[in-house]
Amino acid sequence: MVTATPKKKPRFRLHPVALLNSQKLRRSFMDTYEQKSLFKYVIAIILLFLSIGSLFYTNYLVDKLEEREEREVRLYAKSLQYAINSQPGENFTVVMEVIEDAVNFYQIPAIYVDQNGFPQEKINMKFPKNSSRKEQEDIVNKSLAKMKQEHPAIPVEITGLGKGYIYYSNSFLLTQLRLYPFISLFVMLFIGYLAYLAFSSARKAEQNRVWVGLAKETAHQLGTPLSSLMAWVEYFRSEPSIDPSIAEEIEKDVIRLEMITTRFSNIGSVPTMKEEVVADVVSNFISYLEKRVSSKVKFYVSNELANGQTVLMNKNLFEWVIENICKNAVDAMAGVGEINVILQSPPLTKEIRIDISDSGKGMSKANMNKIFNPGFSTKKRGWGLGLTLAKRIIENYHSGKVFVKSSEIGKGTTFRIILNAKIIGEEELKKV
Template sequence: MLKSFDIYSQNNILKIIVALNLLLVGTGSLLYTDRLISKLEIREQQYVQLYAKAIGYLVDTSHVDAGDLNFVTSEILEANKTIPAIYISPDGQIAMQRNIDIPVNQTPEETRQFLRQKTYEMRKNHMPIVVEIGKGERGLVYYNNSRLLRQLTYFPYALLTILAALSVLAYLAFSSSRRAEQNRVWVGLAKETAHQLGTPMSSLMAWVEYMRSDPEQFDGSITDEIEKDVQRLETITARFSSIGSVPTLKEEDVNEVVRQFTDYLARRISTKVKMSVTSQLPPGHMVKINKLLFEWVIENICKNAVDAMKGVGELRLNMVSLPHQEVAIDITDTGKGISKATMQKVFSPGFSTKKRGWGLGLTLAKRIVEEYHNGRLFVKSSEVGKGTTFRIVLNGK
């Protein structure tokens, strides 16, 4: 356990380191991107201002010669190949536009309406730049961010998505590693428990033989019951030893297995619990199971049911056939029931409503049914104050 605790501590430290690195990378990238976007926005605004001045010079040609005018049109106006812009003349008409994808096959009026709509959209993002024409007249240049800048604006969101995905993958990786380590710990603990049980069991068997050798002093019926309990301990030891190993499945008469085990269990639970077994299965119905582990499942569910009833009530087992050659075993108690909030947790490791116990019985039962027998174990129904039904489904093929 100390070794496992160290591993878990190391995993927690690694999680913190990964989280901090992701946080630093994300924060640094976002700050740098935001700074870059701000600089590009200022640069594009300055470029549009230059574009607006060029338009002013182009419209008011009284102070420029032909060479200057040629320079303005070829070097400045034509240089804008990325920033969408619309020039509105002093009389309110659209006089010039750049880098706007106008739909084809439109009439001149439809084009004007389209460009007007674009100016409204541009105004939401940027204030128009004033063009001084001269003689007190002014035009307006509306513009929008270039495609490159718009793409860069979405980059932080893409980055956050990538970092979130990496965080989820890292979490899943650490969780998987921890679950694998927990499984190794439980397997080791189970096998060690089986090993430790071996010595007192051998001693108990010797005492049983001693008691049989003197029938006058020791009651034979008591000796028989003790021997059954010793055999039961051997079964439990075999169960613990099989954890972590792939169990061998054999064709078994499921009616006979359930009835034999419940007969044994009925004599060892509260006498105030009435246990009954019914079956709609045909006699000799065979199912591939590992008998030792399957009995463990029945025992765990039944003992949980007895605890839920506080040792008083009815415990009913019913076996039925399902489609596709499946077999269902319903275990119903008249206990306190399970709330909807609790129903999702009953199979979680460590979850228990009792003051004693580790909360592993139903977890192990579910694992045995689903991983080893390729079946299903779930809460079929439950009503608070009335009772619960667990259903085991096994493949009858």
């Protein structure tokens, strides 16, 4: 028969087999997300190699086509030179037509300039319909200036008169082919971006279903043993031979479990939101939490908000966020240090900022970018879900933001929560 409160409160210890299974499940959970990240990197590398390969192969084709076009223009220059220097009466009409057809086939714009620098022959030059002779001359001169910059002139020897020159530009086909790899790269990146958005949306939807299912199942599974425990509490109270303090201690743990059940139930459904005085919620919960962590951790709350400043929130879920961040801070400090909580609001805004700073070991920039990822944890037995849930609660349910404001190795970390406040009047807002 129990007659006195035990000197030392018994602690629950996980069975070694259950602990091993829990660690295996955690590793499996983290490996799943690591494999997904690895899969994304593999896909990105494959796309990069395909793009580079396409670029090099297209450049190879462009070089070959450019060489071919240069040969056609040189052949045209030789035929033109032969025709100019030929004896009167010789007929090169057929030969010139064949060569010009070859140049026209590739649509290579070319201009022959005589020994005096005046344009004479023009092929594959396009002029606007009904354009005047003056307008055509301007187009020819502009095209000639551009051709001089694109390719070296091909000389045409004129017997006894000096040299003429042929200038030319790349064909339309060659110009388009030069642009093709960049257009295809842009298209591939755009399609890849759309695929990434679709994949991310599908994955988030899947994660949401998992979160909801897990939360509902957890709340459901906790319901039956809680009812049984409450019955045992009432029984202990009704039994005169049992010390009443035992029932009180058990009831405290039952209330704690009921709060956890309520939190999971809220995660699994649309939570009820109420106007709450944010400073009171934070201060009261910090007082509650301070008694349940290491006595070597000191909490300091600085409230710079206007009196009665309220926020639309779900109190149970919001306290869960504070708890997750503070417990991570306690772990980072190895149970020894300070946690400072500052509540403030920039003047004339609807924004409330809650900064939670610790004097722990800090974190690297790489870890700062991954700290909210599901499955990421720096603790051996951590599941890496606490901060993920905190981010979900703040962003999805409270339409706010939570992020690592700053962190320095060996000095500590500051988390910032941003909430949308309810304006409580001009006079009180001026006091902020």
